[in-house]
């Protein structure tokens with residue numbers, strides 16, 4: 001059985017622009033200062049890495065923010 005805490009410590013790549021985990025790595029595009037990874041959602045090449053736990057926390061913050069915006073409309 002897998003420890004869910006362990007899973008939260010797994011590193012994930014995410015898009016710094018839209019926070020998607022849908023990252024495509026195209027080694028054909030890679031250059032000296034870029035590994036060819038980009039966001040499959042918004043095409044941003046600004047990719048960050050964090051743990052899954054940190055990503056989920058940030059996702060929750062973003063979801064709340066979106067809801068606040070909708071309530072204030």
Ligand SMILES: [Zn+2]
Pocket residue numbers: 015016017018019020039040041042043044
């Ligand atoms: Zn993106």
